[in-house]
Amino acid sequence: MMKIDNLTKMEVAALTDINGGLNLTDGHARLALSNEQAEVIEQFPTLFHEASRRRFADIETEAHRVFFDTIGQHTAPVGTGRILSCYSSTLATDIVARALPVGTKVALLHPTFDNIADLFRTRGLSLTALSEADLMEQRWPSAVDVIAITHPNNPTGLVTPPDHLRSLAEHAARAGQTVIVDAAFRGQVRSAQYDTYAILDAAGVDWITFEDTGKLWPMHEMKIGMLVFSERHAAAIEAAFAESLLSASPAVLLLVRELARDWAAGGFESARALVERNRRIVSDEIGRVGLELADPKSEISVARIQLPAGGPDSAKLYREMVGRGVHVLPCPPFHWANPEEGLRLIRVSLARPSDAVEAAARTLASTFAELA
Structure with missing residues (x-):
């Protein structure tokens, strides 16, 4: 070939x-x-001034709350410091790849967007393939440290059903593994918007997720990739984040807040x-x-x-x-x-x-x- x-x-x-x-x-x-999105863009000077007046932490928490509620993730750890705003989900993926120890064994969904595999390999992680058939038949690998899925999957559109995510989370908890969920397309599909955070936390598993606004609205790269994680990964991810950026734009976070409100309406x-x-x-x-x-x-x-x-x-x-x-x-x-x-x-x-x-x-x- x-x-x-x-x-x-x-x-x-x-x-x-x-x-x-x-x-x-x-x-x-x-x-x-859309007409409604155009109205939001007309408000951008006002949002910019709002970003200048308010504390970043307050803006970020508010934007997270509106966005996560809009896509059904009501138990996401909003306001805990365990949601980091990046200017792209690709950057968030690279931060995680650097936070995981070199040599970490990852079972990654196959097929899926290639930059996930590329970033993981570049940072020294070892990959094996987890097929969609394996996922749907709940054949979870044991000889790995991380199981990473995409929900819904790009390019196939496969949605991991709630019972399958629960099975994966419970397996990973028993095996001492981490579950990674790339949910960049979640906002487009209602059946993918069940509360994954509730399932992961109930299983007691260590987890990392990616959320993204870039697939939802025509904002010419004014977007936010959100990196979310359980307590055990906090120190390593926060260190890798600090090596990469100070913060996403508070003005873009306010834009996300308003677009999420329109998405829900x-x-x-x-x-x-x-x-x-x-x-x-x-x-x-x-x-x-x-x-x-x-x-x-x-x-x-x-x-x-x-x-x-x-x-x-x-x-x-x-x-x-x-x-x-x-x-x-x-x-x-x-x-x-x-x-x-x-x-x-x-x-x-x-x-x-x-x-x-x-x-x-x-x-x-x-x-x-x-x-x-």
Whole structure:
């Protein structure tokens, strides 16, 4: 298999395309503001002045409380000092990778976004793959120190059911393991919004979670990644955090507060309707050439397309589409332990204007048909 860049490098190439091609790579919301979101942005000067007047700790606690309540995490440790605000969830992931001892053995969900595996390996952690089948059949590994899942999973959209998380947490508590939950897409999926903190704490397990606002709102990278952890990991994570940054922006935290309030007041339903409309558009366009969605029940803002044997693989299709001004993601990097598993899958983002999604899906379908 020919070399494929990591996913973020392909996303950067799409974002910086000087020819202005269609960018359906990253899962961030790249959309026009809703009327309600536009009203929040009009308030930003007021929020900026509020950030100048109030204590950072008070702003952070308030923003956390509103955000976590909005996504159903009512027992998250708001106000305890065990939620750290970062300017991205990638930074939060790297902080955890540095906080864990070199040589820590991690069972990481497979497939999932490749930068988790890349960051962990770069910081000297040892990885083994935990398949989605293992997760759903509750086959938990014993010979590891950490079990890390993504909930919902990117790119498949798999939601870990509450009973499965409870089983994992209880297993890890007995085995002296830590559970890591990357919940960056949680805010998009109601079934993922059961209170995971209540389950983890009830099991008595050590845990770390990541929450993210970047996948929810079209805020041009004004976002917060939240790093949350149980008591045992506090000292190491706080030290690694202090090596990386002083704080996230209080003005952005206030922006998150207001956007979360809108999300709870109908913003979620509007965004979900757009994503599902775009999923149908993709399904219809690719169906004209015999292609199908790999995960038709997924609810997150990305969709994988299954490519049949005998036609172009995703690496070839990706290169040809870039030449035609459309950027999507070939899936081998998601399969970080065995990239060839992803050759017959390609991923598109749905958090885009519907006309852009339709144009990109039509180009993908016609390109596939020509190459096949």
